[in-house]
Amino acid sequence: MSDHYQSFANSALGQILVKNLGLPAPLVLDRFDASKPLINGAVLFGAAPGSTLSGAISDTLASIHADTYAGNNAELQQAAAKSGLNVRAFNSGDKEARFKAFVFDASGIKSSDELIELFNFFSPIARQLLPSGRVVVVGRTPSDTATTKEATAQRALEGFVKSVGKEFKKGVAAQLVYVGKGAEANLESTLRFFLSAKSAYVSGQVARVTKGKVIQVNWAKPLTGKTALVTGASRGIGEAIARTLARDGAHVICLDVPQQEADLQRVAGEIGGSVLTEDITAPDAGEKIAAFAQNRGGLDVLVHNAGVTRDKMLANMKDSQWNLVLNINLSSEERINDYLLENKAFNDNARIICVSSISGIAGNLGQTNYGASKAGVIGLVQSVAPTLKGGITINAVAPGFIETAMTAAIPLQIREAGRRMNSMAQGGQPVDVAEAIAWFANPASGGLNGNVVRVCGQSLLGA
Numbered sequence: 001m002s003d004h005y006q007s008f009a010n011s012a013l014g015q016i017l018v019k020n021l022g023l024p025a026p027l028v029l030d031r032f033d034a035s036k037p038l039i040n041g042a043v044l045f046g047a048a049p050g051s052t053l054s055g056a057i058s059d060t061l062a063s064i065h066a067d068t069y070a071g072n073n074a075e076l077q078q079a080a081a082k083s084g085l086n087v088r089a090f091n092s093g094d095k096e097a098r099f100k101a102f103v104f105d106a107s108g109i110k111s112s113d114e115l116i117e118l119f120n121f122f123s124p125i126a127r128q129l130l131p132s133g134r135v136v137v138v139g140r141t142p143s144d145t146a147t148t149k150e151a152t153a154q155r156a157l158e159g160f161v162k163s164v165g166k167e168f169k170k171g172v173a174a175q176l177v178y179v180g181k182g183a184e185a186n187l188e189s190t191l192r193f194f195l196s197a198k199s200a201y202v203s204g205q206v207a208r209v210t211k212g213k214v215i216q217v218n219w220a221k222p223l224t225g226k227t228a229l230v231t232g233a234s235r236g237i238g239e240a241i242a243r244t245l246a247r248d249g250a251h252v253i254c255l256d257v258p259q260q261e262a263d264l265q266r267v268a269g270e271i272g273g274s275v276l277t278e279d280i281t282a283p284d285a286g287e288k289i290a291a292f293a294q295n296r297g298g299l300d301v302l303v304h305n306a307g308v309t310r311d312k313m314l315a316n317m318k319d320s321q322w323n324l325v326l327n328i329n330l331s332s333e334e335r336i337n338d339y340l341l342e343n344k345a346f347n348d349n350a351r352i353i354c355v356s357s358i359s360g361i362a363g364n365l366g367q368t369n370y371g372a373s374k375a376g377v378i379g380l381v382q383s384v385a386p387t388l389k390g391g392i393t394i395n396a397v398a399p400g401f402i403e404t405a406m407t408a409a410i411p412l413q414i415r416e417a418g419r420r421m422n423s424m425a426q427g428g429q430p431v432d433v434a435e436a437i438a439w440f441a442n443p444a445s446g447g448l449n450g451n452v453v454r455v456c457g458q459s460l461l462g463a
Helices: 004-009 012-021 054-063 074-083 112-128 148-167 188-195 236-247 258-271 285-294 319-342 368-387 412-420 430-441
Strands: 043-047 068-070 087-089 099-105 129-140 173-179 205-209 227-231 251-256 274-277 299-304 346-355 393-399 452-455
Touching: 004 012, 043 054, 043 074, 043 112, 054 074, 054 099, 054 188, 068 074, 074 087, 099 112, 099 188, 112 129, 112 148, 129 148, 129 188, 148 173, 173 188, 188 205, 188 430, 205 452, 227 236, 227 285, 236 251, 236 258, 236 299, 236 430, 251 258, 251 285, 258 274, 274 285, 285 299, 285 319, 299 319, 299 430, 319 346, 319 368, 346 368, 346 430, 368 393, 368 452, 393 430, 430 452
Parallel strands: 043 068, 043 099, 068 087, 099 129, 129 173, 173 205, 227 251, 227 299, 251 274, 299 346, 346 393, 393 452
Antiparallel strands: none
C-alpha cells in the first residue's frame, strides 16, 4: 500500500513545506540489501571506564569488517586489539565526520553519578549520525549486577535509549542490549541485527541476552538445512516471513486454511517450500504439523503468525466474536506448542516465535478480544521460556502499524494517525516484521529467550 504523504514529503517541494510548517518528515528508511555491507558507513565506538563488554562488541565489529573509530580510551583500544579490530582514531572536535552507527559499552556504569558517561559520549556527536543511522547501547542486566546502585544505573539506560530514539529523528533507530552473566559469546546475532538495516522499523527496544548454546553459522544463510513452519503464510506478513526465512536458507512449510490454498501454493512455489492446508484451531492440528514436519527431519523453526480481528465495542460484541479471536490468536498456539513439545517434534535448538501486537501492550479501542489475545501471547512466551530444554527458545515480536491489506481497509484519518504516531512518522512494511522473526529464528540467537520486541517504529502508544 502506498503512503502518498511520505512520497510527497520526500519530493523537492514537499521537503520545503514539511520543514517550514513543522510537519512529520517520514524519511525513506534504509532496508536490507545483500549487495551492501551490513553497516553501510562508519561506526563510532565508545565505552564507559571499567566496561567489560567491549571485547564481545569488538568481536562482532571485527566479524562484520566495520569501519570503526574510537576516541582516546585505552581500555577499549586494548579490547579491540585483542579481537583483531582495527580502530581508527577519532577527535571529538571533528564536527565534519559522519557515522552510520554509534555503539556504546555502558557496562562500566555502576552508579547514577557515572551516567554522565552517556552525556560525555553522545552529546558532542549527536548531530553527526547519518540518516537511517543506528544507536546501540550495551549494558548489564540489572538483576545480574552486584549492587543496588549498579542495578539502578543500568536500568536508567532504558530511559536514555528510548529518548534518543525519539530525539535523533532522520530514521535513526536506538536500542539497548542487556547482557547477562556469561552471555558475552551470545551477543553477536543481536548486535548484528540492531546495527543492520534489517532493524529498520525497530526502535526504542530492549533485548535481553542470556547465556545459551553458542552455534556457529554462515551469516549469509544461517538457516541452511533447517525446516521452518509459518502459519498464515498465504499473504501479508506471513508471506513476508516465509520469503525471508527461505532467503536465509530454510525449507519453509507454508500453512494456512484450505480456503487460501491457491495463494499458499503460489508462495510456496516461488520460495521452494511446501504446502500444508490446515485449520490451526482443529483439535488435531498439532499432530498433523508434527507428522508433516517429521517428513523433513523434524521442526527447527515455528512461527505462530496466523491471527484475526473481530473489532467491536465490548458492549456490542458477541461471544462468538470473542471466542473466535481468542481461539485462533492464543488458544491454538498453546495447544500446538503443547503437543509439539510433549511429542518431541522440535529438534534441539529449535526456535518458536510468536506474533503479538502493540494492542496487547497498550490496548486499543474496540479490541478487547484482540488485545486480550495478544497480551496472552506475551504471557505465553514469558511463562514457557523458562521451561524449555534442549536449547529450544521462544520469543515474540509485537508489530505496530504495518502496511498490509488489513490496514488499508482502516478509515483514512485513523490510518494516517497510525502511520504518523511513531518516531519514524510512517507505517512499517511486512518485511520489517519478517526480519525481526528471522533474527529470533537464527541458530546463533540461542541467548534470546522470553524476549518481546516491538516492530512499531517506536510507537507513541504503550510502553
